[in-house]
Amino acid sequence: MRKLLIPLFAALAVLVSCAEKKPAVPLYGWQGMGKNPDLNEVRAQFENWKSHGFTGVCIQASVEDTPAIAKIAHELGLEYHAWKPCMLQGGKPHDWYCVNRLGQSADEFPAYVNYYKALDPAHPEVQDFIVSMIKEYAAIPEVDYVQLDYIRYVDAILARGLWDKYGLDFSNGPYPAADCCYCERCVSEFKELTGIDILQAEDPQAVPEWTAFRCKKVTELVTKICDAVHAMGKKVSADVFPGPDSHAVPMVRQQWNEWPIDMAFPMNYNDFYLEPAEWLAEITAEEVKAVDGKMPVISGLFICHDWQRKAEIKDPEGHGLLPSEIATAVKGSLDAGAAGICLFTPGSMTEEHWAELDKVLLAK
Numbered sequence: 001m002r003k004l005l006i007p008l009f010a011a012l013a014v015l016v017s018c019a020e021k022k023p024a025v026p027l028y029g030w031q032g033m034g035k036n037p038d039l040n041e042v043r044a045q046f047e048n049w050k051s052h053g054f055t056g057v058c059i060q061a062s063v064e065d066t067p068a069i070a071k072i073a074h075e076l077g078l079e080y081h082a083w084k085p086c087m088l089q090g091g092k093p094h095d096w097y098c099v100n101r102l103g104q105s106a107d108e109f110p111a112y113v114n115y116y117k118a119l120d121p122a123h124p125e126v127q128d129f130i131v132s133m134i135k136e137y138a139a140i141p142e143v144d145y146v147q148l149d150y151i152r153y154v155d156a157i158l159a160r161g162l163w164d165k166y167g168l169d170f171s172n173g174p175y176p177a178a179d180c181c182y183c184e185r186c187v188s189e190f191k192e193l194t195g196i197d198i199l200q201a202e203d204p205q206a207v208p209e210w211t212a213f214r215c216k217k218v219t220e221l222v223t224k225i226c227d228a229v230h231a232m233g234k235k236v237s238a239d240v241f242p243g244p245d246s247h248a249v250p251m252v253r254q255q256w257n258e259w260p261i262d263m264a265f266p267m268n269y270n271d272f273y274l275e276p277a278e279w280l281a282e283i284t285a286e287e288v289k290a291v292d293g294k295m296p297v298i299s300g301l302f303i304c305h306d307w308q309r310k311a312e313i314k315d316p317e318g319h320g321l322l323p324s325e326i327a328t329a330v331k332g333s334l335d336a337g338a339a340g341i342c343l344f345t346p347g348s349m350t351e352e353h354w355a356e357l358d359k360v361l362l363a364k
């Protein structure tokens with residue numbers, strides 16, 4: 001009987017997978033949703049994405065709206081990642097905020113844009129706050145993964161494509177007004193650990209222990225979050241800068257290959273780095289090598305919505321992949337070992353983008 005059962009199950013499994021038209025490659029998209037979204041629209045959107053091979057969705061929504069949205073995702077067989085920005089928070093106690101190299105708090109002097117009010121990941125109360133905020137999402141039954149975003153320091157160095165936009169030049173290293181955290185607690189803890197007074201260092205960037213210290217602070221926070229979420233039987237994914245050593249570590253102190261997360265979503269946004277679509281292969285190769293099999297790497301692609309006018313758009317945040325670049329970006333990522341693809345955003349995809357994506361993924 002046993003001998004008969006196994007081939008029967010195998011045959012059934014083949015039938016089921018054929019019926020579901022399961023795509024060969026995990027495919028996700030990031031999408032933010034306003035308060036009280038129209039659930040019929042959400043369902044129609046998810047159905048559309050699913051017809052293009054989506055296996056999961058990464059949705060930023062309030063903790064109140066998430067249960068209904070996640071339920072729809074599950075009804076359609078989509079994995080649900082509750083996408084949640086972490087460190088940018090307004091209205092918290094003053095001493096929770098990072099202090100830059102000029103001694104200014106991000107509370108009063110946010111770098112680049114006025115919503116860049118970044119909390120200090122090394123502050124114990126900040127850690128408790130972030131962990132409990134994430135646990136609220138993990139407690140929602142249909143949430144499979146809580147997806148950590150902005151789990152990092154402020155960009156000490158901006159991506160090359162953004163220098164002109166902000167009128168800044170980072171060729172000599174970090175921007176002192178964005179380089180954090182030089183609060184009393186961080187400075188004295190670092191001195192105790194290493195004997196180095198970072199406030200006296202001529203060039204803090206040239207002190208490798210200081211970079212490592214801050215990477216470790218983010219890693220410690222992520223570890224606390226993972227411990228809490230895993231204890232609830234849920235998983236953790238994270239949106240991270242590319243690399244990590246080439247970009248994430250020097251820019252935002254994310255040594256994310258060392259994090260105990262279950263899935264990494266590096267934002268391999270080539271246009272931000274003034275790189276062509278071919279760069280996806282190169283950067284994904286670094287990422288896959290860095291994680292060394294510890295977690296799947298889902299390559300994040302930035303899509304240019306208004307692609308026919310791309311040449312006229314000044315702001316690089318309006319750039320992204322053209323339909324004609326989709327195949328290069330997707331194949332480059334997958335051939336380099338990415339376990340899947342994530343689109344920022346499915347809402348930016350035009351008919352032409354979808355046609356190219358279908359060709360490369362559904363044909364696989």
Ligand SMILES: [Zn+2]
Pocket residue numbers: 098099120122123181182183184185186187
């Ligand atoms: Zn600090």
